[in-house]
Every structure is written in structure tokens, then in C-alpha cells.
Amino acid sequence: MNRLIIIGASGHGKVVADIAKLSGYTDIAFLDDAPGLKVVSGYPVLGAVSTFSAFSQDDFFVAIGNSDIRRRIQDEISSSGARLVTLIHPSAVVAQDVVIGEGTAVMAGAVINPSVRIGRGCIVNTSSSVDHDCVVGDYVHVSVGTRLAGSVCIGSGSWIGIGAVVSNNLSVCPNTMIGAGAVVVRNIELPGTYIGIPAEQIQVAS
Ligand SMILES: CC(C)(COP(=O)(O)OP(=O)(O)OC[C@H]1O[C@@H](n2cnc3c(N)ncnc32)[C@H](O)[C@@H]1OP(=O)(O)O)[C@@H](O)C(=O)NCCC(=O)NCCS
Known part of the structure; x- marks a missing residue:
């Protein structure tokens, strides 16, 4: 199974990570813009959201509660050709x-x-x-x-x-x-x- 990159390491991101784990993902990581955030729920935070294109071989999920931001980031990832799950x-x-x-x-x-x-x-x-x-x-x-x-x-x-x-x-x-x-x-x-x-x-x- 591919690695899953979750965009957004908030409470919602944690719930999404839990579902991903139960769905069979063994390699899960976050991207988040909060400075200094290194690990959330035991999963690494690999960098800021803007770095997502460095992970183009991975699967993606956007776990941001605000629907305008969720839409913008999901559209960006989608048009880059990356896989959204x-x-x-x-x-x-x-x-x-x-x-x-x-x-x-x-x-x-x-x-x-x-x-x-x-x-x-x-x-x-x-x-x-x-x-x-x-x-x-x-x-x-x-x-x-x-x-x-x-x-x-x-x-x-x-x-x-x-x-x-x-x-x-x-x-x-x-x-x-x-x-x-x-x-x-x-x-x-x-x-x-x-x-x-x-x-x-x-x-x-x-
Ligand atoms: C409706 C809502 C968006 C309003 O938020 P807001 O614009 O910040 O409004 P305020 O908190 O300033 O409240 C304005 C007035 O409406 C009342 N009010 C706010 N939400 C209310 C609700 N859901 N039901 C009844 N009255 C409500 C407040 O008591 C306040 O009354 P007052 O002017 O007499 O003091 C918000 O209260 C709400 O219900 N959010 C839902 C959050 C949610 O579902 N989260 C779940 C995540 S899974």
C-alpha cells in the first residue's frame, strides 16, 4: 500500500489518520503549516502544505475543516495529477x-x-x-x-x-x-x- 499524506494535522486530521490506519495504511504522514510541529498522533509532520508536490508518488487526503480551504487545496492536488483517496x-x-x-x-x-x-x-x-x-x-x-x-x-x-x-x-x-x-x-x-x-x-x- 502507498504512503498516505494527510494535509492538516489538527483534531480532524487525527481522526482521518485513525480511519486510514484502520483502512490498511501502514505508512502515514502529515503536512501542516504550524511551525515546529514534528509529530502528531505518532505520525511525522514532514513539512508545510506547499511542499506537497515533493510527495507525488504518495496518496493524499485533505483533512481541513474549513470547506473553502479544503476545496482550494484539494483542487490544487487534483490538478497536479496526484492521487486523492x-x-x-x-x-x-x-x-x-x-x-x-x-x-x-x-x-x-x-x-x-x-x-x-x-x-x-x-x-x-x-x-x-x-x-x-x-x-x-x-x-x-x-x-x-x-x-x-x-x-x-x-x-x-x-x-x-x-x-x-x-x-x-x-x-x-x-x-x-x-x-x-x-x-x-x-x-x-x-x-x-x-x-x-x-x-x-x-x-x-x-
Ligand atoms: C450558528 C453558529 C455558526 C453561530 O456562530 P457565531 O456567528 O459565532 O454566533 P455567536 O456565537 O456570536 O451567537 C450569536 C447568537 O446566536 C446564538 N446561537 C449561536 N449558535 C446557536 C445555535 N446553534 N442555536 C441557537 N442559538 C445559537 C448565541 O447564543 C447568540 O445569541 P445572543 O446574541 O442572544 O447572545 C454557531 O454557534 C454554531 O452553531 N456552530 C456549529 C458548530 C458545529 O456544528 N461544530 C461541529 C463540528 S463537528
């Missing part, structure tokens, strides 16, 4: 016909039911569930414990906060933040930040 924790339940894009991580205990499409560079986080026929766009984060009911559509770059719920047949537009614990009961058509039950838009200081 998809990582699925062995305890996740993923139906047979589910389509998952490259650079997506599916964490422990997640359940993805039949006929779901998940885009590139997504995070389907710990113990979340994505029910039948959902379409999850590129670089979406479905946070820990989130519930997407059947036939939900999440636009690219959106972040569904921890423990949030999106009721069946609804759409959330791209580049939208759904706050922790919110319950979405109507289509969300304007990008922004939404909180509460039912979820309503709030203004966020810029």
Missing part, C-alpha cells in the same frame, strides 16, 4: 449503491442509506445519518450526530452543524451554515447562517 471508517454503514466522491471522509458510526450521492471533499462525521436518495454536494460537512432525512439536497460548501436535523424532501442551498441543534423544516434558498427550531436565518457580524 476516499476514506470510510470500517464501522460506517454505507449502502451498496451509494456514490461517494474523492477526498470524502465517512467517520465512525455514520449511516448512509441507499441511492445517496455524496460529492467530493465532504465530511460525513461521526454518528451522522444520511437517509435514502439524499444528494450532498461537494465540500459539504455533515457534522457529528446530524440527521438528514430521505431525499434531502445539500448544496456545495454548506455546513450542517452538530446534531442538526433536516426534514425529508428539503433543500439547503450552497454555502450555508446550519447551526448546532437546528431543525430545518423548510427549503433554505438564501445562503447564510440559520439556527433554532424551526431554523431561521440570523445576521452574522462580518
